[in-house]
Amino acid sequence: GAVVSQHPSWVICKSGTSVKIECRSLDFQATTMFWYRQFPKQSLMLMATSNEGSKATYEQGVEKDKFLINHASLTLSTLTVTSAHPEDSSFYICSASIGTGNSPLHFGNGTRLTVT
């Protein structure tokens, strides 16, 4: 089955530094990738939709200059949290879709970010 690999699985960084999270589709080409954020015991909040070769579409309230998304190829999207602050600490999950419409989403295992 389709596999999405997310790296790193956890990361601890200091305030003011930047952190990059990678999301790779291992055995399929992902035309669209989605980045979600999950707070403890809460649902997933869609942050942005990433299409290969074009700018990401951010959801309302998500700072695009803080959460930089790059989708340079059909198998890789990256999320960079810039100038991280403790309130950015969260669980970030990516997902990838093979096609459009009702194509199933395949999720990565998530990245636990802790900003100290």
Add this chain to the structure above:
Amino acid sequence: GDSVTQMEGPVTLSEEAFLTINCTYTATGYPSLFWYVQYPGEGLQLLLKATKADDKGSNKGFEATYRKETTSFHLEKGSVQVSDSAVYFCALNPKETSGSRLTFGEGTQLTVNP
């Protein structure tokens, strides 16, 4: 806008008990409906789905029926196991949009005790 509402958790059951997790939705048109499961420290896995009214999705003993008249997609399992302990998310995908942009419910934590 589209929304998904799940029953509040946490839900705690004994092994072999019957499980129901309620899910209702609000959407324009005819969305596809999904149940995802999240085990501790992991991402989400698709559990089952239904793409049109009266469809029944099933997997690993779990079932859910797409009820358009009640805008519901309740998750059921006849006999839960300890290994079913996880967080369950109901989600919808409005077919009018391209890609697979999902709207999730709040999630329901299920704990099954031996």
